[in-house]
Amino acid sequence: AQSVTQPDIHITVSEGASLELRCNYSYGATPYLFWYVQSPGQGLQLLLKYFSGDTLVQGIKGFEAEFKRSQSSFNLRKPSVHWSDAAEYFCAVDTGNQFYFGTGTSLTVIP
Amino acid sequence: NAGVTQTPKFRILKIGQSMTLQCAQDMNHNYMYWYRQDPGMGLKLIYYSVGAGITDKGEVPNGYNVSRSTTEDFPLRLELAAPSQTSVYFCASSSSGLAKNIQYFGAGTRLSVL
Numbered sequence: 767a768q769s770v771t772q773p774d775i776h777i778t779v780s781e782g783a784s785l786e787l788r789c790n791y792s793y794g795a796t797p798y799l800f801w802y803v804q805s806p807g808q809g810l811q812l813l814l815k816y817f818s819g820d821t822l823v824q825g826i827k828g829f830e831a832e833f834k835r836s837q838s839s840f841n842l843r844k845p846s847v848h849w850s851d852a853a854e855y856f857c858a859v860d861t862g863n864q865f866y867f868g869t870g871t872s873l874t875v876i877p
Numbered sequence: 878n879a880g881v882t883q884t885p886k887f888r889i890l891k892i893g894q895s896m897t898l899q900c901a902q903d904m905n906h907n908y909m910y911w912y913r914q915d916p917g918m919g920l921k922l923i924y925y926s927v928g929a930g931i932t933d934k935g936e937v938p939n940g941y942n943v944s945r946s947t948t949e950d951f952p953l954r955l956e957l958a959a960p961s962q963t964s965v966y967f968c969a970s971s972s973s974g975l976a977k978n979i980q981y982f983g984a985g986t987r988l989s990v991l
Contacts, residue, residue: 775917808980809881809967856919864935865980867919
């Protein structure tokens, strides 16, 4: 069965520090991969996506993610976190039939 | 640009009551989706539609019904509300059902069943 795992339920980082959010998927082929961000009381907003080609993809708000086929991972990174990045982050995969979302990682940014 | 609009934003229901969650999009998207989001569980797909007149079940369809009479609207119906349906509901739309689709989400409807 397809699944998406975000092993970190909650992460706290200091403003200006680097960030990496982990995502692993389970799927027979290479799915299409996404990262979404959800601010409190809001819907989900797409940060970036991977379909094919260059395994390092750039997104909005200074985020990037790297697809590693050998590790079935699609980790999200940002070199310097801003206080406004505090939110819930969801990794998702599209198998062509359905979307599957991870359980999310809540990010707290401390001054 | 309105995008995906959901109404109401909040609702409290009594057990056994019925209600319809409204979803409308103005992007002329063919595909529309309903998800529920429970704490610590991520989003689960309830129903989706690939176009007017066509709907299909997702992961967790029990207790819900949908219809798609127009491209713009995709209402979600709860016939006999149960406490297990307390959740935040998100509607989304996309321009294509191919894997290259990108979903656009509404702001959500927070529903409590007491």
